[in-house]
Amino acid sequence: MADTNTSSLRSRSDNKMAATSTNVPESSSSASSTQSTAANKRRNPPHFPTALETLALVIYPTVLAFGTLFSALSPQTRASPYDSTGQSHVQALAPSYFARKDNLFNVLFVKRGWAWITAAFVAFAVTHPAVTSTPSRAARAGLRWAAVTGWWFLVTQWCFGPALIDRGFRLTGGQCAVAESNVVQGDKHAGARDFATAVACKAAGGRWSGGHDISGHVFLLVLGSWFLLQEVGWVAVRVGALTGRRDERTVVMGDGAVKGAGVVAEKSEGQEDTTDAHRTLGLGGRFALVVVGLCLWMLLMTAIYFHTWFEKFTGLMTAFVGIYPVYILPRWIPALRDIVGLPGI
Structure with missing residues (x-):
């Protein structure tokens, strides 16, 4: 009977020690996780400057x-x-x-x-x-x-x-304003709207206008x-x-x-x-x-x-x-x- 009681006491003591040793790492791990989360919150988000x-x-x-x-x-x-x-x-x-x-x-x-x-x-x-x-x-x-x-x-x-700047200008209603004397009938300069870029417009003596x-x-x-x-x-x-x-x-x-x-x-x-x-x-x-x-x-x-x-x-x-x-x-x-x-x- 005495041996049984002694064995029971030892078993309880061992269980407490095991529980204690198990809880220490969990507490340490929890603290480490909290510190890591706090550090991440302090960091600049990678999606922004x-x-x-x-x-x-x-x-x-x-x-x-x-x-x-x-x-x-x-x-x-x-x-x-x-x-x-x-x-x-x-x-x-x-x-x-x-x-x-x-x-x-x-x-x-x-x-x-x-x-x-x-x-x-x-x-x-x-x-x-x-x-x-x-x-x-x-x-x-x-x-x-x-x-x-x-x-x-x-x-x-x-x-x-045409470059995106030229495309944007044309899409917003812009065109090349060419003086009548500079328009060559039957040629690439036949109409003001035929000029797709500012460079081509300027070369024909025209000016971007309206966009x-x-x-x-x-x-x-x-x-x-x-x-x-x-x-x-x-x-x-x-x-x-x-x-x-x-x-x-x-x-x-x-x-x-x-x-x-x-x-x-x-x-x-x-x-x-x-x-x-x-x-x-x-x-x-x-x-x-x-x-x-x-x-x-x-x-x-x-x-x-x-x-x-x-x-x-x-x-x-x-x-x-x-x-x-x-x-x-x-x-x-x-x-x-x-x-x-x-x-x-």
Whole structure:
């Protein structure tokens, strides 16, 4: 009987100890899960720009709004005759050198804008160790350039026929107004509506008239400067050249988990270079930032002196349409990220 009681007491004691040992890991696991959930809530959602990117993006509508307001309030600008068809102030009475289409910044920089953007990107990509350290990084940076350049080309140059800007102009009722003396009967210049592009219209001595003209200047300057800011900026953040900032980007992994962008960093040899050359932007990076500065300056000049507010707004939105698929979408679509990568990673 005593042996039975002793055995029963021992059994109860063992059960309590087992219960205690089982509860400790459960409590620890619960606390760890809670901390992980809290950390995920603090992270920036991968579907949206980070706080740093949002701050940069706000610059564009702010510049456009300020320029439009300045144009409306400036007595000199309001008093200057404006040709809405030619989207320019009358040259002889222009309120500023930058209100003339023949100003050197417009002729040599904006009119050749994508060449400058490309030159700045190449100068940075082929000289900075953070890009050249692994072939895959350089290749993915090239793919991102190709994607953004493709959008620029479709909007401004050719889209299986006329560019999207020209198509939009025609769809909103625009046409080429050609002087009677310039019309050649029986030829391709037989009718004003036969001209599908602004280039062809101008070549025939005509002018686009009547439709909605998306601001190509705003589109180019926003798309190009944001492209450079992404490619140079995130490299600067990750290598420590931009002090006081950290990589806030998050990505969706293959299993659906949301993690910091650093987890997809390649572990190739030379990845974590700590030389001075690696931690600075170098000449290529500085050149890119100069081009970004010129883009912002000419964006302000465009906002003050050219186009209506709605034409500037649609130019801005068209640029944003090309930005999201290249720089935000890959963060939450792993398959796309495997192809184009992320800047700085």
